[in-house]
Amino acid sequence: MALSYGLELETDLSPKQVLQILSQKLDLKWQQETLHGSGVMINSHIEDEDNQLLFAEKLGYKPSVFVGFRVNPNQDFEEGMRTMIRACMNLLTQIKGNAVLLFNYETIVFQRINHELIFNQEMREPWIDAEMTNLNTPYKLQSLVSPLL
Template sequence: MATEYAFDIASDLKTVQALELLSRHISGLTLTWNGKNRDYLVGSTINISVSEQLRSWQETILEGFGFTPTLSVGFRFHNNTDFDAFSEIMFQATMLLLEHAEDAVLLFNYEIIVLQRLGGKLVFNAGYQMWDDDWLKSRLSLPFERRPLPSPLL
């Protein structure tokens, strides 16, 4: 079973713009256009896909989190590779995309909150052990908090 994360964001960015932004600012990723509904960035530990948000999922996120996402950014871990490298790239990508987004939520397997930014407040889920306080403080200059975030999707 693959390890997957979904970053649902409300942004003016289009899918191609988001992919190009990520490919320019995060080293080690190759842009792959598949000509269908999703295009990818591929790295040694990660696949990143960007697509327009499905209407049914927009309604789910609106009901659970109070905002309507326009883009879905998927992060898929390549099994049997370096998970720390994967999580670093996912962190870089989410923080970069937050610079171009209003509200957002990063979910593990579409239900467990990893982080959210609602109404300008960035919160990391203290109940999901991906990044600890020291790690976050060493990489973020903007204000954030860590606290338990029960998921409205469970």
């Protein structure tokens, strides 16, 4: 059973443009409307109005695009997780709006609200630290309680 992560982006880009950025920046292969890499599958769609209103109320911004990551815990798990973090950070460098990465649609992995990137201390994993060091992206660690729970 794959692990589900979702990046809620505030952007003017279309879902297709978001995936095109990732296909150009990372070693991912197109399969119909999704991208595939070692241990990960990535899709994207326009965020529905109900979720936009929920995020506006709970987190103070309206995500326009959802990027879904399905990470296979039984095949190339660590590489899939690293690809997901690289994908997210590549998008954050291209897109200046707010963003939140959620695990199972409710637990915050990281958030960038008002240009401040914060990783959830409770979701900290060694591969996150390694990837963030490699990407040279400034961030903070702190406990983040999800208002979506």
